[in-house]
Amino acid sequence: MASSTYARWLRPEVYPLFVTVGAAVGLCAMQLTRNITGNPEVRVTKEKRAAGILDNFEEGERYAQHGVRKFARTQTPEIMPKLNNFFSNPN
Structure with a gap:
């Protein structure tokens, strides 16, 4: 079963799909990290949320x-x- 999965998905024709999906996931992760750490409207800690607007x-x-x-x-x-x-x- 495992060898048929590898034979199906690990072919050279599928590599561009892996690269595209990997780049999209990387961009989403970068934007999420940027918003959580740098956005002044996002407050993760309880002390910052208590400050209000x-x-x-x-x-x-x-x-x-x-x-x-x-x-x-x-x-x-x-x-x-x-x-x-x-x-x-x-x-």
């Missing part, structure tokens, strides 16, 4: 404006900028 705008701004968003803000909104430039600006 806090008006801490600086902490919320730090959470919302993370490094990836700051980097993306400086980039041009094009998928292939060199190809777009080639067709729009002929020499």
Whole structure:
């Protein structure tokens, strides 16, 4: 029984499926960890939950404006900028 399971699922055709599912699970785990540890609206410990609603705008701004968003803000909104430039600006 075990050898038939290995023969069915551990073939080279199934490797892209494993990679895709593994990447999706990794992204979900990363986002869950980021929300639990860094989101100012999520309070896991009892002491923080007892504090009630806090008006801490600086902490919320730090959470919302993370490094990836700051980097993306400086980039041009094009998928292939060199190809777009080639067709729009002929020499």
